[in-house]
Amino acid sequence: MQAKAQLEQQINAQRNAPSYSSDSDPQETAEWLEAWDQILDEENPQRAAYLLTALTERARSAGLAVPPSSFNTPYCNTIRVEDELPYPGNLEIERRIKSIIRWNAMAMVVQQNKKDPGIGGHIATYASVATLMEVAFNHFFRATIQDQAGHDQPGDLVYFQGHASPGIYSRAFLEGRLSRTQIENFRHELREEPGLSSYPHPWLMPDFWRFPTVSMGLASLNAIYQARFMRYMENRGLIVPTDRKVWAFLGDGEMDEPESMGSITLASREKLDNLIFVINCNLQRLDGPVRGNGKIIQELEAAFRGAGWNVIKVVWGRGWDPLFAKDRTGILLKRMEECVDGEYQSFRAKEAKFLREKFFGKYPELAAMVADMSDEDLWDLRRGGHDSIKVYNAYKRAFEHKGQPTVILAKTIKGYGLGPSGGEGRNLAHQSKKLDENDLVNFTQRFNLPISEEDAKDAKFYTPPQDSPEVIYLHERRKALGGYYPTRGVQSDLLETPKLEFFKEQLAGSEGREVSTTMAFVRVLTNLLKDKTVGKRVVPIIPDEARTFGMESLFRQVGIYASQGQLYQPHDADMFLYYKESKDGQILEEGITEAGSMCSFTAAGTAYSNYGVEMIPFYIFYSMFGFQRIGDFVWAFADARGRGFLCGATAGRTTLNGEGLQHQDGHSLVLSSTVPTCLSYDPAFAYEIAVIIQDGLRRMYQEDEDVFYYLALYNENYAQPPMPEGAEEGIIKGIYKLKAGSGKPKAHLFGSGPMLNEALRAQQILAEQYKVQTDVWSVTSYNELRREALRVERWNRLHPAEPERQPYIVQALEKTDGPIIASTDYMKLVPDQIAPWLGGRLISLGADGFGRSDSREYLRKHFEINAESIVAATLSQLTRDGKFNAKKAAQAIADLGLKPEAIDPALA
Numbered sequence: 001m002q003a004k005a006q007l008e009q010q011i012n013a014q015r016n017a018p019s020y021s022s023d024s025d026p027q028e029t030a031e032w033l034e035a036w037d038q039i040l041d042e043e044n045p046q047r048a049a050y051l052l053t054a055l056t057e058r059a060r061s062a063g064l065a066v067p068p069s070s071f072n073t074p075y076c077n078t079i080r081v082e083d084e085l086p087y088p089g090n091l092e093i094e095r096r097i098k099s100i101i102r103w104n105a106m107a108m109v110v111q112q113n114k115k116d117p118g119i120g121g122h123i124a125t126y127a128s129v130a131t132l133m134e135v136a137f138n139h140f141f142r143a144t145i146q147d148q149a150g151h152d153q154p155g156d157l158v159y160f161q162g163h164a165s166p167g168i169y170s171r172a173f174l175e176g177r178l179s180r181t182q183i184e185n186f187r188h189e190l191r192e193e194p195g196l197s198s199y200p201h202p203w204l205m206p207d208f209w210r211f212p213t214v215s216m217g218l219a220s221l222n223a224i225y226q227a228r229f230m231r232y233m234e235n236r237g238l239i240v241p242t243d244r245k246v247w248a249f250l251g252d253g254e255m256d257e258p259e260s261m262g263s264i265t266l267a268s269r270e271k272l273d274n275l276i277f278v279i280n281c282n283l284q285r286l287d288g289p290v291r292g293n294g295k296i297i298q299e300l301e302a303a304f305r306g307a308g309w310n311v312i313k314v315v316w317g318r319g320w321d322p323l324f325a326k327d328r329t330g331i332l333l334k335r336m337e338e339c340v341d342g343e344y345q346s347f348r349a350k351e352a353k354f355l356r357e358k359f360f361g362k363y364p365e366l367a368a369m370v371a372d373m374s375d376e377d378l379w380d381l382r383r384g385g386h387d388s389i390k391v392y393n394a395y396k397r398a399f400e401h402k403g404q405p406t407v408i409l410a411k412t413i414k415g416y417g418l419g420p421s422g423g424e425g426r427n428l429a430h431q432s433k434k435l436d437e438n439d440l441v442n443f444t445q446r447f448n449l450p451i452s453e454e455d456a457k458d459a460k461f462y463t464p465p466q467d468s469p470e471v472i473y474l475h476e477r478r479k480a481l482g483g484y485y486p487t488r489g490v491q492s493d494l495l496e497t498p499k500l501e502f503f504k505e506q507l508a509g510s511e512g513r514e515v516s517t518t519m520a521f522v523r524v525l526t527n528l529l530k531d532k533t534v535g536k537r538v539v540p541i542i543p544d545e546a547r548t549f550g551m552e553s554l555f556r557q558v559g560i561y562a563s564q565g566q567l568y569q570p571h572d573a574d575m576f577l578y579y580k581e582s583k584d585g586q587i588l589e590e591g592i593t594e595a596g597s598m599c600s601f602t603a604a605g606t607a608y609s610n611y612g613v614e615m616i617p618f619y620i621f622y623s624m625f626g627f628q629r630i631g632d633f634v635w636a637f638a639d640a641r642g643r644g645f646l647c648g649a650t651a652g653r654t655t656l657n658g659e660g661l662q663h664q665d666g667h668s669l670v671l672s673s674t675v676p677t678c679l680s681y682d683p684a685f686a687y688e689i690a691v692i693i694q695d696g697l698r699r700m701y702q703e704d705e706d707v708f709y710y711l712a713l714y715n716e717n718y719a720q721p722p723m724p725e726g727a728e729e730g731i732i733k734g735i736y737k738l739k740a741g742s743g744k745p746k747a748h749l750f751g752s753g754p755m756l757n758e759a760l761r762a763q764q765i766l767a768e769q770y771k772v773q774t775d776v777w778s779v780t781s782y783n784e785l786r787r788e789a790l791r792v793e794r795w796n797r798l799h800p801a802e803p804e805r806q807p808y809i810v811q812a813l814e815k816t817d818g819p820i821i822a823s824t825d826y827m828k829l830v831p832d833q834i835a836p837w838l839g840g841r842l843i844s845l846g847a848d849g850f851g852r853s854d855s856r857e858y859l860r861k862h863f864e865i866n867a868e869s870i871v872a873a874t875l876s877q878l879t880r881d882g883k884f885n886a887k888k889a890a891q892a893i894a895d896l897g898l899k900p901e902a903i904d905p906a907l908a
């Protein structure tokens, strides 16, 4: 009966909505409706709904343009009252715990801003999300999970809304896991006593936070790919399957970031029922309402349902239930439906009188419904996200739901309980850092906190005694859920990584065969995949460019991961290298999503901390669409202490030639240099790649270092020489002498990537045509040379009484003189990084400016980085140094084909 009543309400609400304007036969319409009503009256809502669907289908197949069925349900809770389960915890104690956490979270920010105005912090977001957090902390977030065999497995993974961090700290403080000094030093991380980071940063608090989230949009995308990666690990037999979940707590404003919604269909396609989104719909973002003129919850519902998610709306608290029950005509729901979020915000930002007048007062029957309620009662009508029972039921449903990811849309109030000065429900809520004394005292009263007026005015922290029921309950709940949360415990299973001999193929060279460094890299990857120790841990990740990079042989070798296996016979099944998808496939072929691929890279590169299993991701992408497209995700990867190899293929502004301005990358090595834990390399030869990867594997997976690698990989084919004796150290540190001239060198030529060949050619021209001897050096990493030099320089600066130390670059070039001409397929800024240690000797030739489509020969000439330009630069500088004849140099420039008066390619 209840079900029918609710359905009736909905229908009535819709009946009251404006009808089609042109009803040519109202009589007939009435008859149809009556017939349908009759079916409904026979207590068979399912049948009534079925008939509607059948009619619609029939109309469609008759070719009528039937409007698509709405993806929205009415603006009320998805879970009906009669289907709710009772709350499994002690609501009263939980409320008290929550109030204490609320208070200390607020006090943390308020105190800090009194001490240090401008230090910032957020109070309004946690105030809105507290119930959503606490229900999960007390009943859902598991720190460890027992598998079927009774063994402990890692627990749930939670992406917290970043700027709600004060609340998370406040809880850990109540648990005794963070000290008073730590919370007093919130946002004061550099004091004598340790403090707390502003937001979730595993780099800064490695025992606490797992996921950097505060940059909007990162959490959603990363959570989706994390849930998918969990399945990948299970399907490949690398972890034991459990019912562990990935939770992501997101802001409603945050959902506007394209990254937030961009991959939601992947989650439903992959049937990720291990994924739960909780969107904190407080209707506000930073400046104002998220959808003042609409309803964010309804908009998100339609989008997620359309994308195939299970959607659970938690709109109204239990105080509204009796009103719904009373409402025979659907007028309450109608009113709820017609109000926009801007109005809902005002209902809360003003007072109960306003709510009574403007919301209930619009229709007399509605006003009558609440006539016997006091203003206080009206004000106590909560939104769903502030009602533990409603939230619990939503979580429980989400937890048990099978076959789809779930999104919970919870309506809340920004700054809940903070009062006017804290901006409760107001546009200024997000920015508020202080509460006036009145609101502080009101806060304690509203949440029944045993805090004296005096202490309240000072926003003093409140800690109940350790043996208080609250603290005991808190610990008991966490114990039942397998331990405290959040924690980032690392139990990585370090690996025995291959020795250099493993890479003998690359070290030996190609015996004259012309191959690119990308091909050489693919050979390395292929061999690693076959290795007994590390092979299974390798995760090749590709956004739809495997064929571009010549990697298609891997499809067959290790298979493409597909959670459903391969449901079709691939058209190329009869070929040796067919497109093989399988449930335990190893390659993550992501399709065209660099951001998504980066999230897979992140899930794999942090698997050691989340799953206790070291994984070795190689993410190979079109280099131009790497850092410049998804730089923020790379930054977060570093913060998360990720490990792995980012491989920017089709590198170089002139080496990738025909593709032109949008594709030719001459700056990734500048961008990669900005990430502190990223080691960037620009190798020229196969053996350099082998040495770098071998060392990287050792450092990350054997020595447990939280670093990662960026490798520039090129598609130009040339013979790969064998490794010169003893080059390893220089390759890793960034420079080694490759080929000395036949006499005392007058100048030195630095080359990286394919430009090393140009340096070698220049060396020959200089010797043969101009009788100038030069040494050629391979510079594998200007970035590493600079970092090492900076470290040494700092040491020298801080130890003036000690003997001065020499940076590696200075040692390498000891006893040399004359100009140094560096040529790179990247910007001049790349070699310029080491200029401070070269005493004015460095002349950088690089590909600054927009790319062009043309052949390599023309491009290198255009950017003045070819061998001829290197020769010209050498002679020119030798002339300035008084070591070469000026006329001859000018003539050489003309002979070599340079155009002194042409426009600078950096501006062309």
Ligand SMILES: Cc1ncc(C[n+]2csc(CCOP(=O)(O)OP(=O)(O)O)c2C)c(N)n1
Residues within 6 Å of the ligand: 124, 125, 128, 161, 163, 214, 215, 216, 217, 250, 251, 252, 253, 254, 255, 280, 282, 284, 285, 286, 290, 414, 430
């Ligand atoms: C990419 C990015 N842009 C801007 C910001 C700055 N910022 C921090 S919080 C915020 C508003 C968040 O609103 P919402 O997602 O609704 O969260 P709420 O605080 O309302 O829960 C903004 C714009 C950011 N953190 N990340």
Ligand SMILES: [Mg+2]
Residues within 6 Å of the ligand: 251, 252, 253, 254, 280, 281, 282, 283, 284, 285, 290
């Ligand atoms: Mg918001």
